Amino acid sequence: MKIKKICHIFLNILFWGFTAGIAALAALVLIYGNDLPDYKKLATYAPPVATRLYASDGSLLIEYAEERRVFIDFADMPQQLVNAFIAAEDQNFWTHPGIDVQGIIRAVGNNAMRMLGYNTSFSGASTITQQVAKNFFLTSERTISRKIKEAILALRLERAFSKQHIMTLYLNQIFLGARAYGVGSAALMYFNKPVSELTLAECAFLASLPKAPNDRKRAVERRNYVLRRMVEEGFITQSDADIASAEELNINSGFTAQMEQDFQYFSEDVRRQLLGTLGREVLYNQGLYIKTTIVPELQRAAAAALNKELDKYNEGRTDKLQGAIIAMNPHTGRILAMTGGRSFAESSFNRATQAYRQIGSTIKPFVYLAALERGFTPQTMILDAPIVGWREDDTLWKPENYDKKFLGDVPLRLSLETSRNVPTVRLVEQIGTENAIEVAQRFGVYPSDMKNMNLSMALGSGETTLEKLVLGYSAFVNGGRAIKPKLVDYIEDRYGNVIGGAPSDIVEWSPELLPPEMAVESEPLSDAQSLYQMVSILQGAVERGTGKQARVSGHTIAGKTGTTNDVKDVWFIGFSKDLIAGVYLGYDTPKSLGKGAGSHMAARVFADFMRVALAESKNQPFAVPDGMKFMRVNRRSGAAASADPDGVIILEAFKPGQSPNPAPKKSASEYTPVVGGIF
Numbered sequence: 001m002k003i004k005k006i007c008h009i010f011l012n013i014l015f016w017g018f019t020a021g022i023a024a025l026a027a028l029v030l031i032y033g034n035d036l037p038d039y040k041k042l043a044t045y046a047p048p049v050a051t052r053l054y055a056s057d058g059s060l061l062i063e064y065a066e067e068r069r070v071f072i073d074f075a076d077m078p079q080q081l082v083n084a085f086i087a088a089e090d091q092n093f094w095t096h097p098g099i100d101v102q103g104i105i106r107a108v109g110n111n112a113m114r115m116l117g118y119n120t121s122f123s124g125a126s127t128i129t130q131q132v133a134k135n136f137f138l139t140s141e142r143t144i145s146r147k148i149k150e151a152i153l154a155l156r157l158e159r160a161f162s163k164q165h166i167m168t169l170y171l172n173q174i175f176l177g178a179r180a181y182g183v184g185s186a187a188l189m190y191f192n193k194p195v196s197e198l199t200l201a202e203c204a205f206l207a208s209l210p211k212a213p214n215d216r217k218r219a220v221e222r223r224n225y226v227l228r229r230m231v232e233e234g235f236i237t238q239s240d241a242d243i244a245s246a247e248e249l250n251i252n253s254g255f256t257a258q259m260e261q262d263f264q265y266f267s268e269d270v271r272r273q274l275l276g277t278l279g280r281e282v283l284y285n286q287g288l289y290i291k292t293t294i295v296p297e298l299q300r301a302a303a304a305a306l307n308k309e310l311d312k313y314n315e316g317r318t319d320k321l322q323g324a325i326i327a328m329n330p331h332t333g334r335i336l337a338m339t340g341g342r343s344f345a346e347s348s349f350n351r352a353t354q355a356y357r358q359i360g361s362t363i364k365p366f367v368y369l370a371a372l373e374r375g376f377t378p379q380t381m382i383l384d385a386p387i388v389g390w391r392e393d394d395t396l397w398k399p400e401n402y403d404k405k406f407l408g409d410v411p412l413r414l415s416l417e418t419s420r421n422v423p424t425v426r427l428v429e430q431i432g433t434e435n436a437i438e439v440a441q442r443f444g445v446y447p448s449d450m451k452n453m454n455l456s457m458a459l460g461s462g463e464t465t466l467e468k469l470v471l472g473y474s475a476f477v478n479g480g481r482a483i484k485p486k487l488v489d490y491i492e493d494r495y496g497n498v499i500g501g502a503p504s505d506i507v508e509w510s511p512e513l514l515p516p517e518m519a520v521e522s523e524p525l526s527d528a529q530s531l532y533q534m535v536s537i538l539q540g541a542v543e544r545g546t547g548k549q550a551r552v553s554g555h556t557i558a559g560k561t562g563t564t565n566d567v568k569d570v571w572f573i574g575f576s577k578d579l580i581a582g583v584y585l586g587y588d589t590p591k592s593l594g595k596g597a598g599s600h601m602a603a604r605v606f607a608d609f610m611r612v613a614l615a616e617s618k619n620q621p622f623a624v625p626d627g628m629k630f631m632r633v634n635r636r637s638g639a640a641a642s643a644d645p646d647g648v649i650i651l652e653a654f655k656p657g658q659s660p661n662p663a664p665k666k667s668a669s670e671y672t673p674v675v676g677g678i679f
Contacts, residue, residue: 043160043161043165045168045169045172046494047069047071047172047173047181047182048065048066048067048069048181048284048285048286048287049065049069049070049071049285049286049287049494050063050064050065050067050068050069050070050185050284050287051063051064051065051283051284051286051287051288051289051290052064052070052287052288052289052290053267053270053290053292054289054290054291054292055263055292055294055295055296055299056291056292056293056294056295056296056336056489057295057296059296061263061266061267061292061294062263062264062267064271064283064284065179065284065285066284066285067179067181067285068178068179068180068181068185068189069172069180069181069182069184069185069287070182070184070185070188070287071172071182071184071287071494072168072171072172072182072183072184072195073168074164074165074167074168074171076195076196077167077168077171077183077195078195078196078198078203080198080200080203080235080236081171081183081195081198081203081206081207082167082171083203083230083233083235083236084203084204084206084207084226084230084235085128085170085171085206085207086128086233086235087207087226087229087230087232087233087235088204088207088208088210088225088226088229089128089131089207089210090127090128090129091229091233092127093127093128093129093163093167094163096127096129097155097158098127098129098130098151098154098155098156098157098158099127099129099130099151099154099155100127126150127154128166128167128170129154129157129158129166129170130150130151130153130154131170131174131210132154132157132166132169132170132173133149133150133153133154133157134150135170135173135174136169136173137153171183172184174210175210175213176189176206176209176210176213177209177213177214178190178213178214183195183206186206186209187202187206189252190202190205190206190251190252191250191251191252192252199244199247200227200236200240200243200244201223201227201244201245201247201249202249204223204224204226204227204230204244205219205222205223205226205249205251207226208222208223208225208226209222216251219249219251220249223245223249224245227241227244227245228241261303261343261344261345262299262300262303262339263294263296263299264344264348265338265339265340265341265344265348265350265352266292266294266299266335266337266338266339266487268344268348268350269338269340269350269353269487270290270292270487270488271283273487273488274290274488274491277500286493286494287493287494288491288492288493288494288499289491289492289493289494289496290488290491291488291489291490291491291492292487292488292489293334293335293336293486293487293488293489294335294336294337294338294487295336295337297612298327298336298337298609298612298613299336299337299338299339301337301608301609301612301613302325302326302327302337302338302339302581302609303325303337303339304608305325305605305606305608305609305612306323306324306325306339306342306583306605306609307342308605308608309323309585309601309602309604309605309608310322310323310342310585313585313593313597313601314342319587319591320342321585321586321587321593322341322342322347322351322585322586322587322588323341323342323351323583323584323585323586323602323605324338324339324340324341324350324351324352324355324466324583324584325337325338325339325352325466325581325582325583325584325605325606325609326338326339326352326353326466326467326470326581326582327579327580327581327582327609327613328470328471328474328485328579328580328581329578329579329580330473330474330475330477330478330483330575330578330579330580331474331478331481331483331578332483332486333471333474333483333484333485333486334486334489335485335486335487336579337581337609338350338352338353339352340352340353340354347588349588351466351584351588352465352466352467352584353465353466353467354465355465355466355584355588356463356464356465357463357464357465357564357569357584357586357590358460358461358462358463358564358565358568358569359445359460359462359463359464359469359562359564359569359571360460360562360563360564360565360569360570360571360599361419361421361460361560361561361562361563361571361599362460362469362560362561362562362571362573363440363445363458363459363460363462363562364416364419364424364460364560365416365473365476365534365537365538365560366436366439366440366443366445366472367424367427367428367431367436367439367440367458367459368412368415368416368424368427368534368537369439369526369530369531369534370431370435370436370438370439371412371427371430371431372412372530372533372534373439373526373527373530374431374435376412377412377533377638377652377654377655377658378411378412378413378533378536378537378652378653378654379411379412379413379633379638379652379660379661380411380412380638380661381409381410381411381412381638381661382409382410382411382412382415382423382426382427383408383409383410383423383426384401384406384407384408384409384410384415384420384422384423384426385406385408385422386398386406386422387399387422387425387426399421399422399425400421400422401420401421401422402419402420402421402563406422407420410423410636411635411636411637411638411661412427412537413537413540413635413638413652414635414636415427416537416538416541416545416560417537417540417541417544417545417546418541418545418546419541419545419546419560419561421459424459425455425459428455428458428459433453433454433455433457433458434453436458437450437453437457437458439526440458440462440472442525442526443472443475443482443525444468444471444472444482445464445468445469445472446462446464450462460562460564461564466571466582466583466584467485467582469571469573469582470573470580470581470582471483471484471485473560473573473575473580473582474575474580475525475526475531476531476534476535476538476558476575477531477535477558477575477577477580477622479524479528479531480524480525480526480527480528480531481524481525482522482525488500528625529625529627529628529655530655531625532622532623532624532625532628532653533653533655535558535622536558536622536652536653538558538559538560538574539556539557539558539622540650541558541559541560541561542557542558542559542574544648546560546561546599547559547560547561547572547574547603548603549600549603549604549607550572550574550603550604550606550607550610551607552576552607552610552611552614553611554619555576555610555614555617555619556576556577556619556620556621556622557574557575557576557610558574558575558576558622559572559573559574559575559603559606560572560573560574561598561599561600561602561603562599562602563598563599566592567592567593567594567597567598568586568587568590568591568592568593569584569585569586569590570584570585570586570593570597570598570599570601570602571583571584571585571599571602572599572602572603572605572606574603574606574610576610576614576617576620577620577621577622577623578620579610579613579614581606581609581610581613582606583602583603583605583606583609584602585601585602585605624653627655627656628653628654628655629653629654629656630651630652630653630654631651631652631654631659631660632649632650632651632652633649633650633651633652633660633661634646634647634648634649635647635648635649635650636648637661637663637664638652638660638661639660639661639662639663639664640660640663643660643662643663644663644664
């Protein structure tokens with residue numbers, strides 16, 4: 001009877017204890033469960049995902065994100081990566097209902113032993129499901145109420161979603177250090193590879209991070225702990241663990257640090273452009289795929305060519321010369337290379353797109369084109385003789401050539417090829433200052449609303465950017481079409497939908513292709529025959545004029561040098577049939593580059609770049625428009641070679657109705673000095 005009575009009492013205690021527990025649990029749910037967040041929205045989980053910028057060849061350049069994250073679906077998670085997190089964080093994940101009673105008992109026991117002085121570590125009892133509840137809906141405060149809410153949410157999550165979905169939420173949301181959220185981003189951050197390529201050792205390392213995301217000192221120790229736990233859970237063999245433990249952890253210092261310095265000016269220009277069109281929220285959190293126009297091998301060649309010249313000049317100097325180079329396809333405007341200075345780390349100011357500088361003699365092709373449009377031929381004679389007593393406004397000015405010499409009557413071609421100043425002044429006098437400047441405005445080099453139409457502007461005292469100059473020169477070779485710079489080919493959202501540009505419109509350029517048909521939005525900037533004559537003259541400037549340093553063996557190159565007063569800024573803009581590049585060198589606070597400096601420095605940068613860019617290309621002559629006729633002439637007199645055979649003979653391009661000059665009656669070097677000017 002006594003035993004029976006004891007059993008009855010024990011059963012009553014169990015019954016009322018269980019009833020009290022149920023009542024307490026119900027009370028807790030009633031108290032804490034009514035105002036919990038709506039967990040059902042996790043059914044369509046779409047976390048903030050990093051936007052990623054890619055080069056034209058598909059290689060990754062950089063990512064933009066407030067939280068670096070790459071979403072990975074459960075089906076794409078390596079099994080060993082999932083197992084590593086289960087072993088490290090929640091060994092009963094696949095069987096518990098959201099909270100782990102065994103884990104709670106184990107944690108209570110370990111913590112009690114620790115408090116009694118035994119060598120055991122404090123441990124928590126939060127399951128992966130509870131961590132999902134906390135990470136998505138709750139704070140990290142250490143309070144009883146938060147733990148109760150966390151448990152209630154975990155139970156509800158388990159009833160609403162599959163284990164696979166909960167694991168997907170967890171592995172994509174958890175913070176793993178270095179601004180990396182989720183395993184996809186962490187794999188790239190730490191190992192520069194997708195999760196599908198992670199080794200067992202790397203999986204274990206990532207699984208060790210939730211406890212101390214930013215502690216690198218104990219990385220190997222923590223990784224090996226996870227490997228031991230994986231052995232204990234039967235996920236791997238001891239042999240597997242031994243091999244993985246011996247593997248060296250080659251941890252990257254971060255994605256941004258890994259991105260090459262060479263690409264940062266370009267990437268920053270893309271960021272600024274898209275920030276203005278898309279807005280910060282979309283750019284930084286919507287996981288866009290941005291395919292850019294940059295060609296990595298050309299970008300590296302451009303940066304190397306620029307820095308080679310800058311390093312040579314800057315050696316031993318306190319003030320450092322700066323510079324920029326930009327290359328693009330002149331038919332499409334796709335920017336293939338861009339470097340805006342010596343070092344983005346030193347200065348993010350992009351001297352290719354943001355620096356407005358006087359352009360010197362690079363303005364001359366536009367001035368001379370104005371003459372060609374008005375019926376001048378490349379062999380029209382212009383007087384190269386002193387101009388004395390010329391006054392513009394209140395300034396008395398005596399134009400001079402760089403060599404301090406005068407050649408008398410010279411052909412227009414020879415004047416531009418050798419960049420002579422005095423004949424250019426006389427040419428502007430003949431065609432009119434406003435007409436000369438108007439061409440530079442029409443081609444986008446000078447602003448269309450420019451008010452100051454004086455002679456100095458027509459001779460290059462106006463300011464513009466390297467990018468605008470390159471775009472203006474592009475029209476010489478692309479049939480006179482105004483183009484816009486293009487940094488991005490297309491943009492896809494996180495689901496693969498194109499939201500900007502169109503991949504189907506992109507055709508990779510090759511020497512065998514003809515220029516694409518341009519959408520006719522406006523009339524050509526100039527007629528094709530005048531443009532070809534200008535291209536031919538600029539080709540001569542490289543072959544036998546001031547641009548000799550820009551020659552590239554085996555390739556047809558055209559271009560023009562430019563130097564401002566006192567050699568404060570030096571330029572070279574040049575092109576082949578399908579590639580154009582511009583180079584600028586100068587101090588950020590303008591001052592003379594000193595004796596021996598000049599536009600030949602910029603031309604050298606151009607040549608170094610183009611030698612790499614054209615190394616695998618066949619030579620392509622410039623396209624000749626219909627109606628042109630070619631005749632052999634004397635370069636110095638402009639007369640037909642048969643009438644004046646002595647000296648350098650060249651092949652000249654004439655429009656219909658144009659012809660060589662008459663045979664000279666006296667030496668071309670004779671001239672009559674002219675006093676004053678009609679300005």
